[in-house]
Amino acid sequence: MTLPDTVYRAYAHSAAQWPDHAFLYVMPETAGIYGIEAGEIHYRPFLERIDALKARYAQAGYGHGHRAGLLLENRPAFFLHWFALNALGVSVVPINAELRAAELEYLVGHSEICVAIALPSHQQALRAAAQAAGRQLAVIGPDDAPPAALQPAPLAARPVDSASECALLYTSGTTGRPKGCILPNEYFLHAGRWYAAAGGLAHLRPGAERMLTPLPLVHMNAMATSSMAMVVSGGCLIPIDRFHPRSWWDTVRESRATIVHYLGVMPAILMKAEPSPRDTEHQVRFGFGAGIDRTLHEPFERRFGFPLLEAWAMTETGSGAVIIANHEPRHIGTSCFGKEEPEVLVRIVNDAGQPAAVDENGELLVRHGGDNPRFGFFAGYLKDEAATREAWEGGWFHTGDIVRRNAQGYLHFVDRKKNVIRRSGENIAAVEVESVLLQHPAVKAAAVAAVPDPVRGDEVLACVVCAEPPAPGQAQSLARDIVAWSLTQLAYYKVPGYVAFVDALPLTATNKIQRGELKKLAPTLPGTALCVDTCAMKKRQEVTP
Structure with a gap:
């Protein structure tokens, strides 16, 4: 059987397999904040809406090689437009609602988006940014009819497949402006398939998981890892607007979440609350994230009753070189993020460029195993071939992160990128x-x-x-x-x-x-x-x- 080769086709495949399962769940609290309808959105009916929107975009002239900005926060509309555009080969550029004038001007100009689907409150800022950048930009709301494309699709003659650009995500560079990471369909599909097959403490049950994430869809964790894991496995994604400490456990219980995604700051805040007999009244099987305070790791798990699985990845690496502590022993309290699996190759080099010794700090270099060392990674930095070549110097991706490996082969995070x-x-x-x-x-x-x-x-x-x-x-x-x-x-x-x-x-x-x-x-x-x-x-x- 041939596997789907685009995000849209992967979703359509799951909609055929699990038509009546919930794909998204909008919490009442989130619905109230966003002013949208609460409740579950099921695979097959959502696909029908995606296909209808796809036809409208196609009729308006959008196609392979165009880019569209999405400023829709963590709303179902984000997925609706993303999947419809992906079906046509249009790459999406998620736009953080927190960005302001200088940032928007740069993003609009650099990405060369030709249309932006945005919330009404942000549309004027996007128009002003486009004017400042000297770009033509059609700006519409999530329910508006797509306007006619400003120019023909650049790659209209090429088929849309796994190598086609799916999204352009911006990541902060250490020496200049944010870089645009070109992410093909393969990047997203591998993220979902990797997660679905990770196993161990991160085992996903097909058609049964409900994943709660407070992380923004403008980041790879929520957009690629979380979203695609649920698409591939027929699970339900529960995206909330952001992390609300006071109502977090109520949200976990009411959503019937079986998996939660976290940032390191979240456990620190949750541990400050007074202990409650209800601390373990939930259905969560595990948490997936990074950066927990090592002194809080064991106390958190003991108090709330589920493991927090620390992982390492970057926007550039995607799941092509993800590493996660999903097997015991996890060495809780030591900044350990596990061992690499056989399909991920790792080198740790010291300041002299030589292999680091056991327990010696060094820069983490990674690549995928097999014939294609860049499988699952980003395709490159937009308009910056020099930076792409530098990152891949010697055939290894240079992460800039400092780690060390102990005598048992476990990796420990030491420090983050310079600057x-x-x-x-x-x-x-x-x-x-x-x-x-x-x-x-x-x-x-x-x-x-x-x-x-x-x-x-x-x-x-x-x-x-x-x-x-x-x-x-x-x-x-x-x-x-x-x-x-x-x-x-x-x-x-x-x-x-x-x-x-x-x-x-x-x-x-x-x-x-x-x-x-x-x-x-x-x-x-x-x-x-x-x-x-x-x-x-x-x-x-x-x-x-």
């Missing part, structure tokens, strides 16, 4: 934040680094050199002005939670920021006279039409 701040699961590129801060009239120079945060992992600290240093008593108001302006340009989580006014930045002889020195300096600044705490200003910003 990337990881706040509540979001990767934030220091350079991107710095480029925006430098546009503020009061800022002469700026450098951004991470400082520890007990809840979010990292918080963003900005060292700012002003053209005119603030006089005593002015630092507070100036810092708040810089942050308020930044909130109009960047997603709230990227904006500095601390602004430290300094006389000079640590620079190299060639005037580049000394990141190592900055990393040492940053944690010493909060609490000092010229370091202003602006964390309270970092709240989700409501967008008005």
Whole structure:
């Protein structure tokens, strides 16, 4: 039997096998927040809606090689438009609703989307971004009729298959603007098939699982791993708008979730709640995620009664090189994320480029086994062949993550990529934040680094050199002005939670920021006279039409 070779065909295949099973469940709480209908959405009826929308897009002239932006949050409409467009060979570009002017302008211009399906509250911002980027862009709502395509489909003569671009996901780079990862259908299909076959503590029961995820569909975890696992196995996905600590366990119980996906910050918050006799009243079999505080891992499992399976992957690797601690022993409390399976090849190299010794820290290099080392990985960075070649130097993908392997072969995570701040699961590129801060009239120079945060992992600290240093008593108001302006340009989580006014930045002889020195300096600044705490200003910003 020939396996489906596109996301749409995979969904249609499952709809034929499990027509009356639920594919999506919209929680009442989520429905209330989004203003949509609550309840289950079943495979076959949803396919009929997908096919009807597909026909409308085809009639409007959309086809293979076009790109469409999706700013639809975690709503069923995201899947409806994604699958309909995928059937025609149109790649989708998920757009984070938190993005602001500078970020949207870059994304619209770089991705060259020709149409954006967006919530009404965000449509004007997209039109303004397109104008600023000098791009023609049709912007419609999720229920609007597709407008005529602005240009013919570039690849109309080619068949849509596993190699066709399915999505373009942006990931924060360490040395510049976010990079667009080209993800073919193969990437998504392998993610689902890998998960369905992972086994061990992550065993999926065909047609029986209900997976709850608070993670955004603009990230590969929810869009590829979670969504495709349920599509391939005939399960039900329960996407909520975001993580709500106070109502989390009610959501878990009411949704009848059997699997939950998490970020490391979530267990830390949940463990702060008072213990309850209802802590184990749920149907969860396991949690899948990364980054849990090692001191909380065992206490969490003991209190709530299910294992948290730590995993490693990147947007670039997808499931082509995913590693997960889904077999015992899991070495709980040691930052262990398991051993690689035979189809994943791993090298760990030290600073000299030589194989790291047992328990020696080194950079993680990965590739898929077999004839195609890039199977399941991204196809490359859009418009950046040099970065793609560099990432694959020597035939191995260079992750930039530091790990170590113990004598028993288990891998342990040590540190994250240089210059990337990881706040509540979001990767934030220091350079991107710095480029925006430098546009503020009061800022002469700026450098951004991470400082520890007990809840979010990292918080963003900005060292700012002003053209005119603030006089005593002015630092507070100036810092708040810089942050308020930044909130109009960047997603709230990227904006500095601390602004430290300094006389000079640590620079190299060639005037580049000394990141190592900055990393040492940053944690010493909060609490000092010229370091202003602006964390309270970092709240989700409501967008008005």
